[in-house]
Amino acid sequence: MYDVMYIPFFNMFQMVMLGVRNAALPVARINVPKQNLRSSLIYNGVQVRCKGYAPINLGVMFVPEQEAWIVERFGKFHRILQPGLNFLIPVVDRIKYVQSLKEIAIDIPSQSAITSDNVTLSLDGVLFLRILDAFKASYGVEDPEFSITQLAQTTMRSELGKLSLDKIFHERESLNVSIVESINKAALSWGITCLRYEIRDIILPARVKEAMQMQVEAERRKRATILESEGVRTADINVAEGKRQSRILASEADKQEQINRAAGEATAIMAVAEAKAKGIKLVAESLKSQVSGLTAVSFKCVV
Numbered sequence: 001m002y003d004v005m006y007i008p009f010f011n012m013f014q015m016v017m018l019g020v021r022n023a024a025l026p027v028a029r030i031n032v033p034k035q036n037l038r039s040s041l042i043y044n045g046v047q048v049r050c051k052g053y054a055p056i057n058l059g060v061m062f063v064p065e066q067e068a069w070i071v072e073r074f075g076k077f078h079r080i081l082q083p084g085l086n087f088l089i090p091v092v093d094r095i096k097y098v099q100s101l102k103e104i105a106i107d108i109p110s111q112s113a114i115t116s117d118n119v120t121l122s123l124d125g126v127l128f129l130r131i132l133d134a135f136k137a138s139y140g141v142e143d144p145e146f147s148i149t150q151l152a153q154t155t156m157r158s159e160l161g162k163l164s165l166d167k168i169f170h171e172r173e174s175l176n177v178s179i180v181e182s183i184n185k186a187a188l189s190w191g192i193t194c195l196r197y198e199i200r201d202i203i204l205p206a207r208v209k210e211a212m213q214m215q216v217e218a219e220r221r222k223r224a225t226i227l228e229s230e231g232v233r234t235a236d237i238n239v240a241e242g243k244r245q246s247r248i249l250a251s252e253a254d255k256q257e258q259i260n261r262a263a264g265e266a267t268a269i270m271a272v273a274e275a276k277a278k279g280i281k282l283v284a285e286s287l288k289s290q291v292s293g294l295t296a297v298s299f300k301c302v303v
Helices: 002-023 134-139 144-160 165-170 172-186 206-302
Strands: 040-043 046-049 060-063 067-073 076-081 084-087 093-100 104-114 120-131 192-203
Touching: 060 067, 067 134, 076 093, 076 134, 093 134, 104 144, 104 192, 120 144, 144 172, 144 192, 165 172, 172 192
Parallel strands: 046 093
Antiparallel strands: 040 046, 060 084, 067 076, 067 093, 104 120, 120 192
């Protein structure tokens, strides 16, 4: 009977000592893919993201703001520790994941893509995301950042294949929005939301650059020719308009001169006519006075 009771007690003592020994192990750093800007640490099987240390279960835990600690009990998910004071059972409870709820920027490495007009180009970008559900981010995907990076690369290639090279440069903002919407649809089950995506650099092949440079130069020459012809046309129009205005002004001057001449002649004729009329009137009055005098003389002689 004592042997039966002793064996479970001894096994439990071994488990406690093993947990204490493991709690004293140093933190081991592992290699992280280059596109992942955040460091990952493994401590006693505990994966810690965005932290330089692995939390040890001391019974009384203080969780920082904007962090979520995933606790497992006997290897099964138990609960999520919220910021502030939390109590755990040593050895029994284990902190499995530490998720940061802050906005994170991930560098998307350069990759090649083919546009709808069969132009191969290389481009990279920056992805801004945030963890909304710490449980899904911990158990829904093995490595959330690596998965979201791969998803961003494939989505970017897919969206670029729908546009031509000219539209990529002109509709860059709408392209970023389309990539964000596609990523959010796929990453919904991971508890991650993509806030925004920014295309950083677009690298074109040398031949495409030369062709675009030639096109730009041809467009500039075309604009210069158009501007020159517009200048000549405007100059000709201005000259013709000047001649027209000059002729109009000359004809107006001739017309006014003729009017003035006619008015002068009419005035002269009127003056002559008035002078003649006055002369005739004076002659008539003189004759009338003479006739009246002769009549009076004749009347006196008769008397």
